[in-house]
Amino acid sequence: xxxxxxxxxxxxxxxxxxxxxxxxxxxxxxxxxxxxxxxxxxxxxxxxxxxxxxxxxxxxxxxxxxxxxxxxxxxxxxxxxxxxxxxxxxxxxxxxxxxxxxxxxxxxxxxxxxxxxxxxxxxxxxxxxxxxxxxxxxxxxxxxxxxxxxxxxxxxxxxxxxxxxxxxxxxxxxxxxxxxxxxxxxxxxxxxxxxxxxxxxxxxxxxxxxxxxxxxxxxxxxxxxxxxxxxxxxxxxxxxxxxxxxxxxxxxxxxxxxxxxxxxxxxxxxxxxxxxxxxxxxxxxxxxxxxxxxxxxxxxxxxxxxxxxxxxxxxxxxxxxxxxxxxxxxxxxxxxxxxxxxxxxxxxxxxxxxxxxxxxxxxxxxxxxxxxxxxxxxxxxxxxxxxxxxxxxxxxxxxxxxxxxxxxxxxxxxxxxxxxxxxxxxxxxxxxxxxxxxxxxxxxxxxxxxxxxxxxxxxxxxxxxxxxxxxxxxxxxxxxxxxxxxxxxxxxxxxxxxxxxxxxxxxxxxxxxxxxxxxxxx
Amino acid sequence: xxxxxxxxxxxxxxxxxxxxxxxxxxxxxxxxxxxxxxxxxxxxxxxxxxxxxxxxxxxxxxxxxxxxxxxxxxxxxxxxxxxxxxxxxxxxxxxxxxxxxxxxxxxxxxxxxxxxxxxxxxxxxxxxxxxxxxxxxxxxxxxxxxxxxxxxxxxxxxxxxxxxxxxxxxxxxxxxxxxxxxxxxxxxxxxxxxxxxxxxxxxxxxxxxxxxxxxxxxxxxxxxxxxxxxxxxxxxxxxxxxxxxxxxxxxxxxxxxxxxxxxxxxxxxxxxxxxxxxxxxxxxxxxxxxxxxxxxxxxxxxxxxxxxxxxxxxxx
Numbered sequence: 001x002x003x004x005x006x007x008x009x010x011x012x013x014x015x016x017x018x019x020x021x022x023x024x025x026x027x028x029x030x031x032x033x034x035x036x037x038x039x040x041x042x043x044x045x046x047x048x049x050x051x052x053x054x055x056x057x058x059x060x061x062x063x064x065x066x067x068x069x070x071x072x073x074x075x076x077x078x079x080x081x082x083x084x085x086x087x088x089x090x091x092x093x094x095x096x097x098x099x100x101x102x103x104x105x106x107x108x109x110x111x112x113x114x115x116x117x118x119x120x121x122x123x124x125x126x127x128x129x130x131x132x133x134x135x136x137x138x139x140x141x142x143x144x145x146x147x148x149x150x151x152x153x154x155x156x157x158x159x160x161x162x163x164x165x166x167x168x169x170x171x172x173x174x175x176x177x178x179x180x181x182x183x184x185x186x187x188x189x190x191x192x193x194x195x196x197x198x199x200x201x202x203x204x205x206x207x208x209x210x211x212x213x214x215x216x217x218x219x220x221x222x223x224x225x226x227x228x229x230x231x232x233x234x235x236x237x238x239x240x241x242x243x244x245x246x247x248x249x250x251x252x253x254x255x256x257x258x259x260x261x262x263x264x265x266x267x268x269x270x271x272x273x274x275x276x277x278x279x280x281x282x283x284x285x286x287x288x289x290x291x292x293x294x295x296x297x298x299x300x301x302x303x304x305x306x307x308x309x310x311x312x313x314x315x316x317x318x319x320x321x322x323x324x325x326x327x328x329x330x331x332x333x334x335x336x337x338x339x340x341x342x343x344x345x346x347x348x349x350x351x352x353x354x355x356x357x358x359x360x361x362x363x364x365x366x367x368x369x370x371x372x373x374x375x376x377x378x379x380x381x382x383x384x385x386x387x388x389x390x391x392x393x394x395x396x397x398x399x400x401x402x403x404x405x406x407x408x409x410x411x412x413x414x415x416x417x418x419x420x421x422x423x424x425x426x427x428x429x430x431x432x433x434x435x436x437x438x439x440x441x442x443x444x445x446x447x448x449x450x451x452x453x454x455x456x457x458x459x460x461x462x463x464x465x466x467x468x469x470x471x472x473x474x475x476x477x478x479x480x481x482x483x484x485x486x487x488x489x490x491x492x493x494x495x496x497x498x499x500x501x502x503x504x505x506x507x508x509x510x511x512x513x514x515x516x517x518x519x520x521x522x
Numbered sequence: 523x524x525x526x527x528x529x530x531x532x533x534x535x536x537x538x539x540x541x542x543x544x545x546x547x548x549x550x551x552x553x554x555x556x557x558x559x560x561x562x563x564x565x566x567x568x569x570x571x572x573x574x575x576x577x578x579x580x581x582x583x584x585x586x587x588x589x590x591x592x593x594x595x596x597x598x599x600x601x602x603x604x605x606x607x608x609x610x611x612x613x614x615x616x617x618x619x620x621x622x623x624x625x626x627x628x629x630x631x632x633x634x635x636x637x638x639x640x641x642x643x644x645x646x647x648x649x650x651x652x653x654x655x656x657x658x659x660x661x662x663x664x665x666x667x668x669x670x671x672x673x674x675x676x677x678x679x680x681x682x683x684x685x686x687x688x689x690x691x692x693x694x695x696x697x698x699x700x701x702x703x704x705x706x707x708x709x710x711x712x713x714x715x716x717x718x719x720x721x722x723x724x725x726x727x728x729x730x731x732x733x734x735x736x737x738x739x740x741x742x743x744x745x746x747x748x749x750x751x752x753x754x755x756x757x758x759x760x761x762x763x764x765x766x767x768x769x770x771x772x773x774x775x776x777x778x779x780x781x782x783x784x785x786x787x788x789x790x791x792x793x794x795x796x797x798x799x800x801x802x803x804x805x806x807x808x809x810x811x812x813x814x815x816x817x818x819x820x821x822x823x824x825x826x827x828x829x830x831x832x833x834x835x836x837x838x
Contacts, residue, residue, distance in 0.1 A: 050785075058654065190647065194627070342623050344651040353577065353645035353785075360783030368777035372770045379766060412714050415786050418778045419721065419793065422771030423728070426763075429770075430732065433763040459735040462680060463728040469672045470724030474717060477665035479658065482717045489721070 048410035053351030106132030160334035203250030276312025361414035410484025420492030427500030541810035555702020567712030572655035688811035722796025
């Protein structure tokens with residue numbers, strides 16, 4: 001224990017020098033560090049949202065709504081197939097998560113004919129039938145794949161909405177099967193984000209059924225009553241009877257920009273070629289008729305087509321403010337979400353609170369450090385000073401490791417560092433107490449140090465490993481800021497073992513060699 | 523030269539002799555903790571119960587009673603307000619709203635519009651939906667149970683089974699006593715508190731292992747001694763270290779409690795309590811439990827020799 005091979009001395013000094021090197025950028029201001037030459041370490045500690053301010057949101061993708069929609073589509077598909085083949089059926093609808101119907105003609109021949117017709121709609125369909133009653137569902141594999149793709153697609157759309165330019169530090173992560181975690185640093189108003197994620201933004205263009213009365217209770221077959229997005233002067237939304245058939249949809253948009261027309265904020269849009277063709281055909285056939293622009297089931301406006309629009313670009317007018325026009329333009333450019341999103345959890349921390357927390361954490365760490373350092377010097381004299389050197393080295397190493405691996409430091413993480421400061425001296429205390437005992441048992445300085453280290457070693461390992469187990473489990477199960485607590489603790493336990501066992505030992509052994517003291521002032 | 527010596531070198535405190543007093547005290551502590559946790563309940567934070575937490579900084583010192591009556595008029599159910607660290611900082615706690623996540627978001631909007639211009643800064647807005655709240659709770663319970671079992675298994679591998687049982691019981695003691703502490707003080711019990719409990723377990727086991735390690739050593743060294751005496755001596759020789767380490771950790775945590783800011787005050791207080799209870803349980807519960815579970819000195823050497831012979835016979 002009092003022998004140090006040359007390579008070990010180099011390794012210990014090397015680790016400390018590297019630690020200083022990687023910890024150093026944290027001493028400077030961010031701007032100063034950015035000006036560093038590229039070969040120099042320039043990573044500062046990555047502060048969590050609770051320390052730098054920002055928004056954290058956990059969203060759930062409403063997959064049930066998607067499946068319901070798919071089932072409705074399937075039912076409509078089956079309806080049109082059976083109709084066009086003039087096959088009689090009844091009770092067609094969604095039942096127990098599948099499409100279900102009964103044939104009028106229940107002969108085996110007819111049943112197998114319908115079976116093969118349905119199988120052609122989609123390869124992933126499972127068809128069962130008994131006595132002419134059919135039940136059609138998608139198989140598990142197809143459903144699973146759809147779920148995955150809906151969530152991935154949602155993440156893509158959200159990324160385009162929140163970070164069109166790709167320059168912001170927005171983090172979007174998939175969590176579990178159907179959840180998305182959004183982290184946006186430096187947001188002052190989370191409402192802006194919520195506006196951008198709250199809408200599906202499904203844009204469709206429909207013809208208006210002018211013969212039907214919008215104030216009656218039911219709409220004619222193939223039409224439906226829709227309300228306007230904004231209210232009239234009397235506080236009620238306008239009512240429209242809208243033809244269900246989608247003439248053109250937002251999927252065909254290639255661009256949307258907010259702009260002004262006659263001093264009013266409007267949105268100009270451009271279709272791709274197939275969208276432009278359809279748009280041209282519809283506007284040609286329906287001149288002087290109203291054309292409804294529908295967003296998520298609400299009518300934005302229903303302007304009258306004055307002349308055919310052949311260029312594939314147009315204007316959406318409505319009761320917009322400059323801001324709402326810009327927001328809608330962003331949503332349209334990013335595309336529609338495949339499913340509605342529900343906010344399960346939201347935490348927004350203001351930059352002011354974050355800054356206060358960082359400052360409070362710094363003050364607490366420094367004061368904690370001074371108290372512990374002072375106490376150790378009083379309790380162990382010269383050896384206490386050695387332990388203090390190790391304690392400071394420990395702090396430098398923690399900062400270095402956090403910077404190097406870009407682990408996120410959170411407020412509970414700062415608590416973890418302070419706790420580590422208190423506990424880090426433990427290994428040294430264990431060793432020093434053993435050395436004291438050995439001296440009491442009449443051993444000389446070198447022998448006492450040797451035995452003290454040797455005998456304390458297994459205790460240090462066992463006690464730290466058990467604490468490490470608790471910290472690792474905390475990391476595994478904890479969420480958000482708690483993970484940060486576990487991270488600093490894990491790092492702290494490892495660095496404190498290194499500094500206590502290697503650094504103080506090197507210091508003490510060097511001192512023993514140089515001075516050859518007759519007694520240890522311990 | 524050291525300026526202060528914590529304890530005289532040769533300590534002979536009869537901890538083992540007082541083990542029944544310790545046991546009685548701890549059982550009383552645990553029973554009271556459980557009773558209080560059940561009857562009085564814990565003051566669950568927004569993390570676990572779901573709901574809304576808003577921290578505001580007002581432009582002038584906040585008029586809590588006016589704020590309170592205005593918040594009460596919103597019809598959001600139970601709304602509690604408290605000053606948070608300074609006269610201009612107010613913490614608003616709003617109970618979980620009936621309905622889905624959407625209703626909770628609407629409640630935030632309502633509160634924000636009712637607060638109006640006197641708010642200089644929204645320092646924090648946290649919303650935890652009912653679904654997530656119960657999940658966080660479940661994860662927390664799993665984490666605690668797994669941590670305790672993980673530690674117990676490690677101890678079992680490194681020592682005899684008696685050590686593992688004693689450690690597990692002592693840790694459970696610390697966890698329950700800490701829950702009791704939060705039931706008595708009604709400090710908020712949130713995710714950070716849960717982390718504190720796990721760390722208390724981690725710290726307490728650290729302490730316990732140090733004494734256990736010594737017990738194992740001394741049992742080997744003094745095979746002819748009574749186990750009772752070996753245990754007593756082991757506590758005594760490690761007592762100086764136990765107290766020193768607890769003291770330095772407490773120093774650091776008191777600094778955190780006083781200067782670390784309002785947000786982690788609950789966390790640091792939980793940790794402070796935990797260090798005290800963890801230190802106590804290592805000495806007064808874990809080691810005496812070794813005696814109760816019947817730990818013994820390692821088998822004398824000649825028997826070990828016999829064992830080796832048998833092994834050779836089997837091999838042949």
